[in-house]
Structure formats: structure tokens, C-alpha cells
Amino acid sequence: MGDLVIGKIINTTIVSWKVDINSAYTATLHATTVLDRSFNPTKDDIRRHFDIGxxxxxxxxxxxxxxxxxxxxxxxxxxxxxxxxxxxxxxAKVPRLIGRKGSMINLIKTETNCRLMIGQNGRVWVSGKTLESELLIDKLIRKIERESHTSGLTDRIKDLIHEELKKS
Structure with missing residues (x-):
């Protein structure tokens, strides 16, 4: 099984999408791997499924x-x-954001009630019920990125979450 990445559609051809995966390389997503039925490039417009951006x-x-x-x-x-x-x-900070056996990411998901997806390419998708919750997760991720080499980080993150949630 390959790496999970978060990408952005940057171009289309008649049979594929070009995807920015935060790498020196541009990835290709072939229409035949996305569409379950038989794909006919002369009849089907792939932009109906994914468009640029x-x-x-x-x-x-x-x-x-x-x-x-x-x-x-x-x-x-x-x-x-x-x-x-x-x-x-x-x-390189992705493993610390995930934590041992998913401990850090599960803590953040549970305490903030937000959805997160972490790509091995260093992109994190965050979806919260409010803008404030998404901004809180941004703050948490920045702290983890800065302090990933220190011990006791999980406890400090938990404390920061509780402190920020009390404010709102």
C-alpha cells in the first residue's frame, strides 16, 4: 500500500488530472481509476468529477x-x-503529528470534535464545525511542529486544547 497524500487538482487532460502533491513531481490521477463504468474520453468530460482547484x-x-x-x-x-x-x-514532522499508535491525532480529533486527514506529503486537511475550531487545530499543529523534539508534548497539547476551549 502506498503513501496517503493530500493533493490539489492543477490541470486536466482528456484522460487524467494533474495533481500538486507538494513535491518536486506532479502526480497523475487517471480517469479510469476514478470512474467505475467504462470511460469514453470523447463523450465524458472528466471535469464533472474533479475540477481545477x-x-x-x-x-x-x-x-x-x-x-x-x-x-x-x-x-x-x-x-x-x-x-x-x-x-x-x-x-518530517508528520509522524509526530500522528503520534505513537495515532495517539496525538486521536487526541486532537476527540477533544476538538473535528475531522482531520494527514498526508505523508506534509499536508493536513482539517474540517471543523466552526472557523474557531479549525484555527485552534492550526495552532495545535504549529505547536507540535515547533516542539516535536521535546518530551511531554502530548500533555501540553491536551492542556492547550482545554485552555482554548474554556475561552470559547
Whole structure:
């Protein structure tokens, strides 16, 4: 199974989408991997499914140095991401944001009642019920990114969440 990435549609061809995955390479998402039925490029307009500027969660299924990454949306939770916001972090900090056995990300999801999806490419999609909750998560992620090398971070994040939620 390949890496989960959060991407942005930047171009279309008649048979595929070009996706910015926050990398030196532009990824390709082929229409045949998205559409379940038989795809006819002369009749079907792929922009009806994804248009330029839309955000998606995808899995890298193929990549080597001689060709750009190929994406797939076949998998649980993959596809178009509606609403919310994207937060970019240093990709090396992704494991700390996730935490051991998902502890950090689960803490944030549970305490803030927001939806999050973390791409291995350093993009985080956040969808909260309010703008304030999304801004709180941005603040938490920035703190984790800055202090990822320190001990006791999970407790400090939990304290910060409770402190911020008391204010609102």
C-alpha cells in the first residue's frame, strides 16, 4: 500500500488530472481509476468529477525516478475533500503529528470534535464545525511542529486544547 497524500487538482487532460502533491513531481490521477463504468474520453468530460482547484485525498500507487507518481482513489476515506482548510507542515514532522499508535491525532480529533486527514506529503486537511475550531487545530499543529523534539508534548497539547476551549 502506498503513501496517503493530500493533493490539489492543477490541470486536466482528456484522460487524467494533474495533481500538486507538494513535491518536486506532479502526480497523475487517471480517469479510469476514478470512474467505475467504462470511460469514453470523447463523450465524458472528466471535469464533472474533479475540477481545477479541488482538494483530494489519494494513495500513491506507482512512482519511480523515471515517471511521475500515479495516484488512486480506491480505498477507504479517499476522494474529494469538501470544505475545511489545508495546513502545510514539514513532512518530517508528520509522524509526530500522528503520534505513537495515532495517539496525538486521536487526541486532537476527540477533544476538538473535528475531522482531520494527514498526508505523508506534509499536508493536513482539517474540517471543523466552526472557523474557531479549525484555527485552534492550526495552532495545535504549529505547536507540535515547533516542539516535536521535546518530551511531554502530548500533555501540553491536551492542556492547550482545554485552555482554548474554556475561552470559547
Amino acid at each position: 479541488e482538494i483530494l485525498a489519494a494513495e500513491i500507487t506507482a512512482f519511480n525516478r523515471t515517471r511521475d507518481p500515479v495516484l488512486s482513489l480506491r480505498g477507504r476515506g479517499l476522494g474529494k475533500l469538501r470544505g475545511g482548510r489545508i495546513i502545510n507542515i514539514i513532512s
